[in-house]
Amino acid sequence: MHSISEGPNREDKGSTHLEEPEIDVKRATFEEAVEETGFGKFNLVLLLVLFFPCLSQVLETVNISYVLPIAQCDLGISLEDKGFIISVSFIGMVVSGFFWGVLSDSFGRKKVLVYGYFLNAFFAMIGAFATSKTMIIIAKFFGGLIISGPFSAAIAHTTEFHSKKYRSKVQFIRGMSISFSNLLLPLFAWAILPYQWDFSILEYNFHSWNVFLMVCATVPLLGGICYMFLPESPKYLMSQGKNTEAMEVFQKVYAVNTGKGKSTFTYKELIKETNVSQDTSFEQRSPLETIKNGIEQLKLILHKPYTSRMILACAASLLVTSSNNTFKLWLPQIFQSINDYQSNHNGTSTDLCTMLEDLQTPEEVVEEKIICSVNTNNMSVYTNSMIVATTRMVCCLICTYLIEWLGSKKLAITLPLLTAVFSAGLYFSRTPIEVLALSSLGSSIGSVADLVIMNITVEMFPTTLRTVAIALQLMTGRLGTLAGNITFPYLLNTGCAPPFAFVTILPFCCAILSFLFPNTENKPLL
Structure with a gap:
């Protein structure tokens, strides 16, 4: 027994080396x-x-x-x-x-x-x-x-x-x-x-x-x-x-x-x-392996139950983004048109449709020659744009808290519907203040609606497919923005009603389509 108890204390260097614990x-x-x-x-x-x-x-x-x-x-x-x-x-x-x-x-x-x-x-x-x-x-x-x-x-x-x-x-x-x-x-x-x-x-x-x-x-x-x-x-x-x-x-x-x-x-x-x-x-x-992995993820999305979810997410994103991004990118020019009208009519204003006629390239006749001129006394264009941006920030903050109370699906239905209402109201607006208020609310709520739909997409797909799903959704939204901005000036040339019908009908259809979204967990928007 004594020899066993003293075993660890023996001065056997070889044995000590073998039994030394690892760091x-x-x-x-x-x-x-x-x-x-x-x-x-x-x-x-x-x-x-x-x-x-x-x-x-x-x-x-x-x-x-x-x-x-x-x-x-x-x-x-x-x-x-x-x-x-x-x-x-x-x-x-x-x-x-x-x-x-x-x-x-x-x-x-x-x-x-x-x-x-x-x-x-x-x-x-x-x-x-x-x-x-x-x-x-x-x-x-x-x-x-x-x-x-x-x-x-x-x-x-x-x-x-x-x-x-x-x-x-x-x-x-x-x-x-x-x-x-x-x-x-x-x-x-x-x-x-x-x-x-x-x-x-x-x-x-x-x-x-x-x-x-x-x-x-x-x-x-x-x-x-x-x-x-x-x-x-x-x-x-x-x-x-x-x-x-x-x-x-x-x-x-x-x-x-x-x-x-x-x-x-x-x-x-x-x-x-x-x-x-x-x-x-x-x-x-490697880059080739990355491409192959992306293709494999695309193949998975093309199978049940992910195909229908992807189509739904892309369709909703296409509708709300086509309308909202088109209107948002044309807003500075709409504000410029209002400013030009007021400048040419001693500060008076009329209905928006009449004021939008100045969106065409501004020309005036000087000594029997047609001269292109630009009105640079346009401080209202920039102040109005800053008001819209501020409204967008406030709406984003408010909806970040609302999503915890109402949930993503209810917001995905409500927000595009409100966007459609405010966009339609622009057609009937008669003062610059009305235009500013309706455009601020419509553009801001539409931007948040796009975030809500993105949030739902994240929840509809497993982790391994989320990157590809979001990429497809973003690509669809950009295609919608591209198509909307090319179409918008042609609609303006056909009359006042068509461009406002465009930015009204699309978010309304998105609201209807959003009824098909599944109920998802309430997660932060941003």
Whole structure:
């Protein structure tokens, strides 16, 4: 017995070497590691930088709506041209959507962000130097082709630095950044476009709208520069089997957030996510494998019960987006038309249909010559646009709480129906105040309706199919926006009733279709 009890104390070096316990190394999953980094200075910087992608997205798709009323004489733009120029960015987005997803999954979020925003700034600057509508069209097409990739990568990049506790808040901040960007854009326009600048640099003639587009081009440039100094997403690094690099990122974030040394980070190694996760997004894939995986997910959506759900989600999104985005992108021009009418009629106003006649290229006869002229005394255009953007932010906040009370399905029925009512009311409005009130409420509620439908789509599909389902829904919405903006000017030329019937009937049909949605859990909108 004595020899057995003293066994461990024997000075047998060989035996001691064999029985020496292994060093206890704490290994963590992604969720454990990102939770350990906490929330601090690094996360705040990340959320501040996210504002650049949000503002860049808004500038790329909406800024041309403020430029066209001012640049129409310089570039010889007709009413039909305006519809195509407004929509050409969305053509680029539809063409490039799947392509950017493959690049982001294969080469990383950071590369897509940096190179993507630099390229977007380049084409935005080409638009600023435009001397013809053809140059504007080319610049906006390539801008749209590029912008959706880095924007999606920015959302993924920011989310992947936050634990589950903060991810819903990240989406809320993203939504508020988009809303604030819509408020900031008319402020930019107000500060620059009313000035009648006319000067030359290197044989290029510049006007206020050229300067405005130059200022817009600096936003994606600043965004690309900011992301150069931020680390790659640790989740992406782990998906590529680069656990050592991912650990270094976690330690740096932890040190910035807590003020402690990197060596005090609780975990020393990371578990290979491919061994512990059933989510295929974690698997290391080549570009070809990413494409194959996307095709496999598309095949699953084409089988019951997902096919009918996908058709329903895309149809509802098509209806509400076609109406809302078309009206939203034409609002600055509608406000400009009202402003022009009042300017030409000593401040008086009449019914909206009569005032919309000034949407055509403004011409006047001077010494028996037809002269194209633009009214730059249009402060009301920008103040009205800011009121609409503010209303949209308020509606978004209110509906974020309403969804907890009423549920997604009831809102998906009610909000498009209200949008249709306010849109129809515009046809009968007789004062600028009525137009502003109805357009603010109709546009804002329509935007929130689109978010609600997106929220329902997320709940209708399992995790492994959500990315493809949302991508298909976004593509359908962009196609609707494209078709709506090309159609709208032709409807205006046929009379006043057709364009308002267009923006009224579509959301009404969406409300009817929303009765078919299943009852889903009440989740945050943003």
